[in-house]
Amino acid sequence: MSMTLYLGCLIRTLYPEVEKAVYEVLGRIGVVFEEPKGASCCAPLGLFSLSKNAWLRLNERNMRLFQSTVLTVCDDCFASLSDAFKILSEKNNVRVPEVKPFGKFMLEKLEEKGLRFSFKGLRCAVQHSCHLLRPARNVDNAENPMVVKNVLEKLGYIPVSYVSELDCCGGLVFEEKMRDAIARRKAEALEKSGADCVVTTCSHCMRQLKSVSRLPVLHLAQLSALSMGANPEEIGISEILLRRMVNP
Amino acid sequence: MISRLKEKGAGDLLKCIQCGSCTSSCIVNAVNEYFNPRRIIGSIVKFNRLPDQDPWLCSSCSICVERCPQRVNPLSVIMALRMIKYENGDAPPSRVFELIEQIKKTGLAFPLSNEAYEKRRSLGLPELEMDEESLKEVKKILSEAGF
Structure with a gap:
């Protein structure tokens, strides 16, 4: 069955290595997909704060271009699209496409195909993205999220728990000083976790934590592609990280 | 003011019992006590006053929505405040x-x-x-x- 791939603005403009990783994963597990050329930004909170109507109209336009289940690679897009589609479905009494976040998609695919990958011994601290979990959208447990951790385990990595795990990274705070203070607080917690890297499924978390964290910050798609045998250099996995792995 | 906020999508503010679950979970409050969701809602429901705190400081992480025992949805109030301030001529960032x-x-x-x-x-x-x-x-x- 074909899917609609929605990569989101940040990944396409800032993280080509993540985009490459997504294509590698989809190709390797045999998922046919299309990317509607005319789709625009899903306009999460900045715009939504000023005009709910514009946000809804942009996503109504996007929705018309989507012919199948939408796979999102950024959890902020997931939240914006699924919230908008829910309102549109109630308002117009129409069928709307399902929106699936990358973590959940991976878990379902790995389970469906019974896939498990060789042990890599890399310890990963998950930065759970707020908009995937809250307000609860039945994707994961909001107070004890497990989806990304379960995917990591199946891919051969070791998810580690840490203090302040559910804390927001502050990426969508508009005031710079406050945004940086929150990022530093989160980065400190992540560094104390003993992990080798940080893993997330949100491109805003990625950008925010990359700006302060001493640990490498990766998208789950990059580690998924690595386990499946993609070329580490093309998907943005550094030498340093590879040296920390068993069976890289 | 409450009806104006509700027009902009704010949840049921009158159910707020000022318990502070929102503020104790708030990441912005953890780095700067000036931003306080409990007080934002308090100033509206108790004093019918537009809160002086900047709604643009909110990180929109929604943990206040998840943890509010009264299902007030503090985030929806903050988002409605952004719209009202904008309409009142307060420039957003x-x-x-x-x-x-x-x-x-x-x-x-x-x-x-x-x-x-x-x-x-x-x-x-x-x-x-x-x-x-x-x-x-x-x-x-x-x-x-x-x-």
């Missing part, structure tokens, strides 16, 4: 308009950096450009909303 301008230019909220452009080419990734017709539609939606 300039970053908001930069994002909107960028969407009008390319359909995406962020510009493509030179580094990413080169990397996209070397990885053989598809062109980013949106077709003219689509971009026109996106611009129309935004300009009709006053942007």
